Amino acid sequence: MLVMLLFFILLIYLVSKFAWGPVMDMMQKREEYVANEIEAAEKSRAEAEKASKEAVEQLQQTRQEAQQIIEDARNAGVKQEQDIVASAKKEADRIKEAAQEEIQNEKDKAIQALQDQVASLSVLIASKVIEKEISAQDQDKLIEEYIKQVGEEQ
Template structure:
């Protein structure tokens, strides 16, 4: 046994190794590793796994939010473009309506001018007819006067022509 104890203590005097102590320390270290794995390393790895999943979920959610924001931005840009197009269309319609209204006003003014022109021509025609009637009345009265003068004295054709010319001059001055 002594040789066994001697073998177990290899050069203990020089700071040698004791295999028994080493075996006990090795067993204690293995037990410590098993306990650490069960109570510390396992929960730590579970927590790290959960943290990794959480971070991956957050990255995925952020990516999803970014994509949704891009889509919302595209939708807003498309809607803005549509609103601009509708506004442009409304402006164009208003311009067309203004042009049409302008044409309607011009047409109405032309019709009114034509109506006034026709009315003025009718008034002129009426005045002309009245003047002719007045002239005819004067001619009739002058004819009666001439006839009276002709009866008072017999006149030659030359005198009769002069009388008519005088009559026409009087009628022309009477206007």
């Protein structure tokens, strides 16, 4: 038993001298490696969360910018529509006024021409009346001819 005890003590001494130090060094290195990996994973997770938040913020900002562009385009379209309608109304009013002026001018010309014809026909009738004395029947005939000529010339 004593011999076993002696061998056991010798075995513990040899294990502690040759195996215990390298095993402990290996365990410490393994512990440091695992700690570094955990720390790296934690940093990666934090960076991923930060990148995700930045991406969400950038996406939201892009959506807002797109919405603003759409709203600006809509407002520009409405303004352009209003400008076109106003321009068309102005043009229609101008054309209407020009047409009314032209109608009035044509009407004045027609009245003037009718007055000239009435005057010439009156002179013609007066000259015929002066040339001969006419009866009531001849007078009615002349008036009917005069009305017929005025009606044809219009």
